[in-house]
Amino acid sequence: MISESSKRKISESTIHRLSLYYRVLSVLEKENKETVSSKELAKREKLTPAQVRKDLSFFGSFGTRGLGYPVMELKRQIGDILGLNRTWNVALIGVGNIGSALVGYKEFQRQGFQIRIIFDNDQRKIGSNHKGIQVADIGNLEKELKESKIEIVVIAVPATVAQYIVDDVVKAGIKAILNFAPVNLKVPEDVFLRNENMSMELEYLSFALINLQNGKRA
Amino acid sequence: MISESSKRKISESTIHRLSLYYRVLSVLEKENKETVSSKELAKREKLTPAQVRKDLSFFGSFGTRGLGYPVMELKRQIGDILGLNRTWNVALIGVGNIGSALVGYKEFQRQGFQIRIIFDNDQRKIGSNHKGIQVADIGNLEKELKESKIEIVVIAVPATVAQYIVDDVVKAGIKAILNFAPVNLKVPEDVFLRNENMSMELEYLSFALINLQNGKRA
DNA sequence: GAATGTGAAGGTTTTCACAGCA
DNA sequence: TGCTGTGAAAACCTTCACATTC
Numbered sequence: 001m002i003s004e005s006s007k008r009k010i011s012e013s014t015i016h017r018l019s020l021y022y023r024v025l026s027v028l029e030k031e032n033k034e035t036v037s038s039k040e041l042a043k044r045e046k047l048t049p050a051q052v053r054k055d056l057s058f059f060g061s062f063g064t065r066g067l068g069y070p071v072m073e074l075k076r077q078i079g080d081i082l083g084l085n086r087t088w089n090v091a092l093i094g095v096g097n098i099g100s101a102l103v104g105y106k107e108f109q110r111q112g113f114q115i116r117i118i119f120d121n122d123q124r125k126i127g128s129n130h131k132g133i134q135v136a137d138i139g140n141l142e143k144e145l146k147e148s149k150i151e152i153v154v155i156a157v158p159a160t161v162a163q164y165i166v167d168d169v170v171k172a173g174i175k176a177i178l179n180f181a182p183v184n185l186k187v188p189e190d191v192f193l194r195n196e197n198m199s200m201e202l203e204y205l206s207f208a209l210i211n212l213q214n215g216k217r218a
Numbered sequence: 219m220i221s222e223s224s225k226r227k228i229s230e231s232t233i234h235r236l237s238l239y240y241r242v243l244s245v246l247e248k249e250n251k252e253t254v255s256s257k258e259l260a261k262r263e264k265l266t267p268a269q270v271r272k273d274l275s276f277f278g279s280f281g282t283r284g285l286g287y288p289v290m291e292l293k294r295q296i297g298d299i300l301g302l303n304r305t306w307n308v309a310l311i312g313v314g315n316i317g318s319a320l321v322g323y324k325e326f327q328r329q330g331f332q333i334r335i336i337f338d339n340d341q342r343k344i345g346s347n348h349k350g351i352q353v354a355d356i357g358n359l360e361k362e363l364k365e366s367k368i369e370i371v372v373i374a375v376p377a378t379v380a381q382y383i384v385d386d387v388v389k390a391g392i393k394a395i396l397n398f399a400p401v402n403l404k405v406p407e408d409v410f411l412r413n414e415n416m417s418m419e420l421e422y423l424s425f426a427l428i429n430l431q432n433g434k435r436a
Numbered sequence: 437g438a439a440t441g442t443g444a445a446g447g448t449t450t451t452c453a454c455a456g457c458a
Numbered sequence: 459t460g461c462t463g464t465g466a467a468a469a470c471c472t473t474c475a476c477a478t479t480c
Binding site: 019 | 230233234236237238240241242262263264299300301302306314315316318319320322323325326329330331369370372393394395396400401402410412413414415416417418419420421422423424425426427428429430
Binding site for chain 2: 437438439440441442
């Protein structure tokens with residue numbers, strides 16, 4: 001929860017960088033480092049120390065002048081801000097190519113994103129188990145989402161049907177959706193929608209190889 | 219190839235938006251639309267018309283005043299800029315969870331990114347075929363990359379070994395790398411490295427649910 | 437009349453630079 | 459002395475608004 005600072009507008013990039021800091025802090029914790037400076041944190045994610053300090057300062061004063069930031073404490077704080085010190089009930093819709101990969105993706109579980117139920121329209125898959133998770137009929141979407149107390153829905157269906165699916169998901173009252181289909185989905189104002197566009201970075205590389213002189217850019 | 223405009227700095231966001239325009243133009247082409255206005259293009263990807271025009275103007279004057287942009291022609295132009303009107307020889311390293319999903323991901327092929335060879339260190343997989351693509355021994359990386367004339371390498375190995383792998387990939391002379399491992403990799407200045415962080419957007423949703431009032435943000 | 441292309445304005449994000457504190 | 463926290467400056471990106479062209 002953001003304390004008094006919620007008035008100031010916090011940018012998307014700042015939040016994304018918090019994810020990076022969190023990741024680095026997890027590593028530092030394993031390395032038994034007690035404190036870390038903004039300089040070190042910056043170096044590990046190719047940012048500037050000033051950037052790190054500014055990002056953190058939006059949420060509070062976590063550091064000690066002359067010393068740096070306490071690793072464990074800062075990790076906990078960022079975890080609180082990002083909601084990683086708890087678990088989230090996630091549903092996955094579509095268990096094809098991408099979908100199955102996500103079910104086995106350890107990183108999600110590690111961060112508290114638990115896939116509780118999978119939906120598909122393939123009768124051969126419905127009723128079965130996919131890596132220990134129940135595959136339900138997409139026809140029972142609303143009922144099952146409610147029963148499983150789902151908070152976040154991940155969409156991994158073909159682009160052609162994604163909008164219909166997302167409409168049903170919204171109707172079921174879900175307020176947070178992560179979309180892997182390569183299409184721009186329409187949702188009401190009060191629903192959070194984020195897109196994961198898997199070919200965008202590949203296209204950037206392609207652009208870079210053709211047009212840019214020399215490499216590197218995070 | 220960027221014509222005279224290569225002096226002006228083109229931002230990363232502009233390139234990412236070109237990817238979006240390209241996607242919309244493909245749809246419009248299928249719908250047999252001949253021309254499209256910046257307004258329509260903007261609406262389909264939730265941007266502003268001015269943004270669309272500015273983005274395109276970095277690369278040339280593709281439109282006709284009073285009329286809009288010719289769909290087919292603009293798609294071809296953006297394809298040229300992004301390098302999508304050709305094929306790229308891609309190698310995939312690591313055919314676990316994420317790796318196998320990428321092999322079957324149609325969107326990549328459709329855009330000309332052809333996975334020619336797969337590397338793994340699992341003796342049971344080496345020598346076999348994965349969806350029709352040869353799985354080679356990671357030990358022969360340099361030799362095989364050269365023989366297959368690979369231009370882009372996709373890394374889908376565990377975070378713990380990713381840096382070692384990427385070092386070898388760089389040694390083999392590869393200049394473009396897409397990294398799916400949740401770790402920041404070090405590469406020389408002249409190598410393009412992009413990261414695909416699959417949990418970042420999920421973390422943003424988590425943050426949004428806890429901290430933000432009402433939804434939506436592309 | 438309709439819609440592009442683009443300088444100028446406005447807004448946002450990053451970096452600088454230093455005061456302040458352990 | 460070392461490093462944070464933060465206003466101010468600089469850099470960057472987006473939107474406005476209008477002259478221009480079809």
